[in-house]
Amino acid sequence: MNNFSLQQLQTVEKIVTEGSITKAAAQLYLTQPALSHQIRDLEKRLGLKLFDRVGKKLVPTEVCRQIVKTAHSVLPQIDELNRQMQIFKTGKNQVIRLSTECYTCYHWLPKIAQRFKENNRDIEVRIVVEATQQPLLFLERGELDVAIISSQPANKNLFVTALFEDKMVAVVPANHRFAQMSKPLKPEDFTDENFIYYNVPDNGNLILDNYFAGAKPRRIQKFQLTEAIIEMVAAEMGVSIMAEWAVKPYLKKQKIKVCPLAGENTAKTWFAATLSEQNQNLNHFVQAVKNRF
Numbered sequence: 001m002n003n004f005s006l007q008q009l010q011t012v013e014k015i016v017t018e019g020s021i022t023k024a025a026a027q028l029y030l031t032q033p034a035l036s037h038q039i040r041d042l043e044k045r046l047g048l049k050l051f052d053r054v055g056k057k058l059v060p061t062e063v064c065r066q067i068v069k070t071a072h073s074v075l076p077q078i079d080e081l082n083r084q085m086q087i088f089k090t091g092k093n094q095v096i097r098l099s100t101e102c103y104t105c106y107h108w109l110p111k112i113a114q115r116f117k118e119n120n121r122d123i124e125v126r127i128v129v130e131a132t133q134q135p136l137l138f139l140e141r142g143e144l145d146v147a148i149i150s151s152q153p154a155n156k157n158l159f160v161t162a163l164f165e166d167k168m169v170a171v172v173p174a175n176h177r178f179a180q181m182s183k184p185l186k187p188e189d190f191t192d193e194n195f196i197y198y199n200v201p202d203n204g205n206l207i208l209d210n211y212f213a214g215a216k217p218r219r220i221q222k223f224q225l226t227e228a229i230i231e232m233v234a235a236e237m238g239v240s241i242m243a244e245w246a247v248k249p250y251l252k253k254q255k256i257k258v259c260p261l262a263g264e265n266t267a268k269t270w271f272a273a274t275l276s277e278q279n280q281n282l283n284h285f286v287q288a289v290k291n292r293f
């Protein structure tokens with residue numbers, strides 16, 4: 001027995017829906033004899049009866065009712081799939097999945113996504129939180145459309161766009177000795193400090209691995225959220241370093257101050273990585289991020 005085809009599913013469903021072969025034939029742009037022949041041929045190949053003929057009326061059998069039940073489930077999905085394929089064909093990707101390697105970005109990322117959505121109502125922007133800290137891995141597996149990262153990726157097949165540059169500053173308690181210093185802070189100034197930072201890997205990290213390459217703080221504590229780090233610093237539990245824009249909202253609410261940093265590795269460049277440079281919607285979103293900064 002041959003597999004049941006989509007066309008056969010549509011044919012049987014149309015006959016039952018219209019109530020007669022004549023009406024179904026008109027909907028399918030076939031002649032009544034041609035459609036009748038198709039049904040007889042299908043019944044023969046299936047070895048099953050689809051209709052009981054009562055006078056001129058066709059009464060669906062239990063087999064036919066099961067086919068129609070399946071058709072009502074499958075055919076709308078096929079229609080939706082065809083609609084989605086047409087959307088992709090015209091370059092209108094309906095969903096942009098994105099994530100970042102750092103939790104701090106979630107201060108500004110949702111606002112940008114919301115504004116982009118307001119100007120592009122047919123496009124859903126979905127932040128994939130579980131990809132945080134490993135966005136490139138998710139991107140390469142096809143589970144993200146945009147990865148926001150703070151260093152050039154090793155994979156040269158990715159398309160990378162520079163977004164903006166973070167100016168890094170020290171965040172200290174208001175009465176800390178650093179707050180009284182007139183000169184920018186050097187890495188060696190932190191050697192006796194409890195340093196509070198984000199829960200990110202040390203290897204390749206701008207601050208932990210690069211800025212403190214020659215002089216490490218006495219102790220390092222890690223937290224995921226900016227709010228937690230700010231609270232710890234305000235409570236005089238240590239000092240931190242973060243992007244100037246990230247700490248700015250807390251300066252009036254908390255007993256903290258910011259201090260400039262001296263030396264190299266005090267600015268972080270953020271990039272957007274994608275698998276393709278041909279997707280117009282992704283390009284528009286990346287440009288929206290650049291415009292924000």
